[in-house]
Amino acid sequence: MSGQLPDVQADRPEVTVGLSQVGVTGVEKLVKIARPEKRPIVLMAEFEVFVDLPSWRKGADMSRNMEVINEVLEEAVSEPSYRVEDVCGDAAERLLGRHDYTSRAEVTMEAEYMTRDRTPESDRETQGTVDIIAGATATDEGTRETIGTRVTGMTVCPCSQGMSAARAKRTLEELDVDDETITEFLDRVPQPGHSQRGHATITIESEGAPEVDLRELIDVARDSMSARIYNLAKRPDEDHMTYESHADAKFVEDCVRAMAEGVIREFPDLSDDAVITMQQSNDESIHQHNAHAERVAELGSLKREFNGE
Numbered sequence: 514m515s516g517q518l519p520d521v522q523a524d525r526p527e528v529t530v531g532l533s534q535v536g537v538t539g540v541e542k543l544v545k546i547a548r549p550e551k552r553p554i555v556l557m558a559e560f561e562v563f564v565d566l567p568s569w570r571k572g573a574d575m576s577r578n579m580e581v582i583n584e585v586l587e588e589a590v591s592e593p594s595y596r597v598e599d600v601c602g603d604a605a606e607r608l609l610g611r612h613d614y615t616s617r618a619e620v621t622m623e624a625e626y627m628t629r630d631r632t633p634e635s636d637r638e639t640q641g642t643v644d645i646i647a648g649a650t651a652t653d654e655g656t657r658e659t660i661g662t663r664v665t666g667m668t669v670c671p672c673s674q675g676m677s678a679a680r681a682k683r684t685l686e687e688l689d690v691d692d693e694t695i696t697e698f699l700d701r702v703p704q705p706g707h708s709q710r711g712h713a714t715i716t717i718e719s720e721g722a723p724e725v726d727l728r729e730l731i732d733v734a735r736d737s738m739s740a741r742i743y744n745l746a747k748r749p750d751e752d753h754m755t756y757e758s759h760a761d762a763k764f765v766e767d768c769v770r771a772m773a774e775g776v777i778r779e780f781p782d783l784s785d786d787a788v789i790t791m792q793q794s795n796d797e798s799i800h801q802h803n804a805h806a807e808r809v810a811e812l813g814s815l816k817r818e819f820n821g822e
Contacts, residue, residue: 529568534619536563540583544590544600544624556597556624556645560586564608564615585611596722597622597647598658605651621648621659628731633741633757634749641744643731646716660723661716661790662731666738667708667754668795671762674706703759709795709804711738711765715772717780719787725780733775737768737793765804768793773808773815785813 540560545553585607594600601620608618628641646661681704685695713734717723735741740758743750763771772791776783792807808815 531568532566533617534563535566536561536619540586542586542590544597544622545592545594546597547595554626556626558590558597558622558624560601560604561619561621562586562604562608563619564612565617567614570614596658596660597624597645597727598649598660598722601647601649602651602656602658602722605649606656609651609653616652618651619648622646626662630743632743632745632747632750633753635747637745637747637750639743639745643734645727646714648718655720657718657720658722659716659718660725660727660730661714662727662734663712663714664731664734665742666711666713666735666740667742667758668711668739668765668768669706669708669758669762671706671764671767673799674704674759674762677704677706703756703762706759706762707797707799708739708758709798710742711768711796712794713737713768713772714790714792714794715776716790717776717783717787718790719784723787724782724784729779733772733779737771737775739763765793765795765806769806769808774819776812777816777819783812785811785816787812789815 538561540562542558542560544556544558546556547553585604588603588607590600594603601622605618605620608620609615612618622645624645625642626645628643630639630641631637632639643665644663646659646663648659650657678699681699682695685698690698715730715734717725717730739761740754742754746754769791772793773789776789776791788809789812790807790809793805795804797803
């Protein structure tokens, strides 16, 4: 076959409407996260990569674009990085430079991260998993990067617990227990409430890399729920988790507010224009539906609300 094949993607489309995202999903790469004086953490990461497409161009060279994307990602992950969001930022900036027809490049990444914990009572070593979420958007004006996490925990419904406490109070009164003892008992022994497995998600977006430590962000998310959960749990650990979760019963809304408080307290150096996204979803145990709450706001706005301004 002689001659060059036609570049159909560069033709003018029949419908001249631009597209905000054209790209690929499900691209898997190994990413190394460097640690001072320690072996790097190796993640099996899944990327999504997009560029915008102007109205005058039919396609984004999808077949050749995948070759470019593969090359860009390989270059971005070839050396260990200290921040996963910087991997995305590097890839987005490289993509923007390789496409003369695009004004915006986006790269997102998710990976499963193994944590090492100790059980709360038996003090046994155990491992758990959380999801790391990272991303970047590059334009001619600069690059915004995102880091975040999705973790699993346990919540207890305060409404259900309140009804149980009322029932316990009536029963104790029928048994002629005095009011002072009833009050002390209910203060010291949290009453049952229906529990859920909860999923907390926090992401932080800023100009450049957000000034947060990923492990601290994971802790904020895990502590926003009624109790942490562990893969390994001896009977004392199960008792601990059950008691702690019922001693700190939370609605799905309470969990999002706890995330906001945690971000404000743990990251005082974070810029006020950083965008915080907080989501809580609970797998309900006594309903067929699930519960969900979320908030998206700049950190400065959250601080003003938190301080009652």
